[in-house]
Amino acid sequence: MSDDSLLDLEFEIIGGDFNQAGRVSTKLKSILKEIGFDAQVVRRVAISTYEAEINVVMYARRGVLRFKASPQKIVIIIEDEGQGIEDIEEAMKEGYSTATDEMREMGFGAGMGLPNIKRNSDQFEITSEVGKGTRLEVTIIAGDGSKS
Amino acid sequence: MLVMGPKAENIRYYHTLKILEEKCRGRMRCMRACPTQAIRVRQGKAHVLEELCIDCGECINACPEGAMVPLTDTVEQTSKFKCRVAIPSPVLYSQFSVDIHPPEIIAGLKKLGFDYVWDVSLVCEAISEALRLYLEEHKGPWPVISSFCPAVIRFIQVKYPGLTEHIIPLEVPRELAAKEMKLELSEKLNFPLEEIGAVYLTSCPAKAVSIRQPAEKEKSWFDGSISIADIYNPLLSAIMSLGEEEYKDDLDGLSAIGMGWKVMGGTCSFLEPGSCVAVSGIVELTKILDDIEKSKLREVKYVEASFCLEGCIGGPLAVENAYVARVKTIRLENRYGKQPRIQKEKVQKLYREGHYFLERRIQPRPIKPLHPDIAKAIALMKEKEKIHNLLPRVDCGLCGCPTCLAFAEDVVKGLLNISDCLYNSIRKERSR
Numbered sequence: 001m002s003d004d005s006l007l008d009l010e011f012e013i014i015g016g017d018f019n020q021a022g023r024v025s026t027k028l029k030s031i032l033k034e035i036g037f038d039a040q041v042v043r044r045v046a047i048s049t050y051e052a053e054i055n056v057v058m059y060a061r062r063g064v065l066r067f068k069a070s071p072q073k074i075v076i077i078i079e080d081e082g083q084g085i086e087d088i089e090e091a092m093k094e095g096y097s098t099a100t101d102e103m104r105e106m107g108f109g110a111g112m113g114l115p116n117i118k119r120n121s122d123q124f125e126i127t128s129e130v131g132k133g134t135r136l137e138v139t140i141i142a143g144d145g146s147k148s
Numbered sequence: 149m150l151v152m153g154p155k156a157e158n159i160r161y162y163h164t165l166k167i168l169e170e171k172c173r174g175r176m177r178c179m180r181a182c183p184t185q186a187i188r189v190r191q192g193k194a195h196v197l198e199e200l201c202i203d204c205g206e207c208i209n210a211c212p213e214g215a216m217v218p219l220t221d222t223v224e225q226t227s228k229f230k231c232r233v234a235i236p237s238p239v240l241y242s243q244f245s246v247d248i249h250p251p252e253i254i255a256g257l258k259k260l261g262f263d264y265v266w267d268v269s270l271v272c273e274a275i276s277e278a279l280r281l282y283l284e285e286h287k288g289p290w291p292v293i294s295s296f297c298p299a300v301i302r303f304i305q306v307k308y309p310g311l312t313e314h315i316i317p318l319e320v321p322r323e324l325a326a327k328e329m330k331l332e333l334s335e336k337l338n339f340p341l342e343e344i345g346a347v348y349l350t351s352c353p354a355k356a357v358s359i360r361q362p363a364e365k366e367k368s369w370f371d372g373s374i375s376i377a378d379i380y381n382p383l384l385s386a387i388m389s390l391g392e393e394e395y396k397d398d399l400d401g402l403s404a405i406g407m408g409w410k411v412m413g414g415t416c417s418f419l420e421p422g423s424c425v426a427v428s429g430i431v432e433l434t435k436i437l438d439d440i441e442k443s444k445l446r447e448v449k450y451v452e453a454s455f456c457l458e459g460c461i462g463g464p465l466a467v468e469n470a471y472v473a474r475v476k477t478i479r480l481e482n483r484y485g486k487q488p489r490i491q492k493e494k495v496q497k498l499y500r501e502g503h504y505f506l507e508r509r510i511q512p513r514p515i516k517p518l519h520p521d522i523a524k525a526i527a528l529m530k531e532k533e534k535i536h537n538l539l540p541r542v543d544c545g546l547c548g549c550p551t552c553l554a555f556a557e558d559v560v561k562g563l564l565n566i567s568d569c570l571y572n573s574i575r576k577e578r579s580r
Binding site: 004005006007022025026029031033034035036037039040042043046047050069070071116142143 | 307309310438441442443444512514515516517518519520521522523524525526527529530557
């Protein structure tokens with residue numbers, strides 16, 4: 001694959017900044033639409049990046065979202081510096097959340113973030129270290145063999 | 149009409165917008181107002197990029213020269229039909245002073261030469277019941293989005309193609325009213341369907357387009373549309389010349405609550421509160437659609453979406469101020485009562501028979517990608533970002549593009565040259 005057909009972008013996400021949360025997802029969505037990716041692929045990218053952004057905003061000091069798109073697949077890597085996840089298995093359960101009341105009042109923290117990202121991805125990897133941060137790697141197949 | 153850009157392929161999109169070139173002074177108001185960035189100003193004249201235009205009519209409102217005109221029909225154009233039927237959008241009832249009531253407006257239309265005037269408000273009420281039934285049975289995806297605003301439909305098809313499956317597959321009141329009218333009158337008068345001409349009186353240029361090229365079926369039940377702004381004066385004179393014996397002041401066959409459909413929140417008022425939102429205007433509409441696309445709107449089951457602020461009463465071809473029209477609609481409800489005029493059992497039976505459903509689901513109509521080959525499109529996108537970084541990014545518009553990003557895109561597409569950026573040229577000149 002030539003370098004020309006790999007789109008590589010990086011965005012910074014600031015913890016606690018609910019105002020900006022979702023901007024990266026909206027930006028990526030419009031780029032992918034313009035390139036001409038399948039509408040459902042775009043949708044899955046939009047949902048997973050949005051959830052990932054919200055997680056960084058809610059639980060971390062800062063994070064970096066790295067986005068790589070090629071005709072075959074889209075890879076999103078989100079690394080944050082924050083509290084980390086103690087029990088990943090538990091966190092992957094639908095409805096599990098450690099959100100504070102304040103976060104819930106703002107409409108976040110329904111405990112659907114991680115499972116929702118996983119549901120919308122073809123490959124999903126998560127590693128985390130308590131007190132340090134979390135790393136997510138999400139792959140969405142764009143070319144042949146994609147989930148419909 | 150004037151169109152430019154890549155040659156249209158197999159499909160041509162109709163637009164009911166015409167630019168009067170002799171009036172256009174290239175003032176760029178339309179270009180800045182266009183929500184899909186479909187307008188460019190070249191050689192001092194506005195041009196529309198056909199595939200991006202969704203016929204919302206924002207440019208008609210924005211043009212200070214009156215150079216943007218909707219291509220609606222005239223009353224005379226309908227004279228070829230043996231039987232001429234006007235179907236006024238309920239918006240029409242809110243356009244006159246409060247002592248002119250719907251029965252007078254209907255009588256005035258007959259005086260203008262229409263053989264029949266057919267009402268939409270009862271159908272609005274019936275479809276509200278169908279909507280309630282649909283939401284009860286629907287299994288997802290949530291939320292569903294209303295189908296009545298053709299500008300919203302086209303906006304979703306073009307800008308949010310992934311959301312077309314959220315559009316509720318229910319027929320819109322105007323089309324259903326025209327269908328019911330034609331079938332009923334053709335039987336009653338023993339006329340073939342094609343001799344009955346149905347004309348929609350509307351505040352909306354997008355509806356005029358949806359009549360010429362519907363998104364959800366082969367052919368509309370309407371034969372044309374007339375702008376409320378165009379018919380307003382002759383209609384007002386006709387109403388003023390009415391004798392008292394020419395109309396009866398009751399709402400026989402009309403529904404006051406059905407008329408409320410045309411006001412923002414109108415369809416929600418028939419549904420269980422707490423699970424629907426009503427949104428109007430391009431800014432808020434964009435936010436809501438972005439949120440739906442991110443699956444952020446989890447608690448909401450139904451989104452009523454109108455492109456125009458305040459709903460159809462805010463349409464570009466309306467005469468009355470939208471906020472005043474809203475008040476007038478409320479007064480109509482107060483005057484004629486909020487009691488339902490439809491038989492729910494009958495609607496429920498027709499619903500089961502499929503009477504209220506669209507002929508086909510709305511399909512996406514995504515913007516043509518930068519290149520048909522994704523690998524090349526990615527390369528062009530990178531090129532576009534590179535060019536964008538060289539631009540001032542103040543969106544001054546002097547190049548004739550609405551934003552620096554649109555300029556970068558036009559450069560990548562080979563329509564413009566980077567040296568066409570006047571801002572940069574001036575800056576260079578000054579620093580010399």
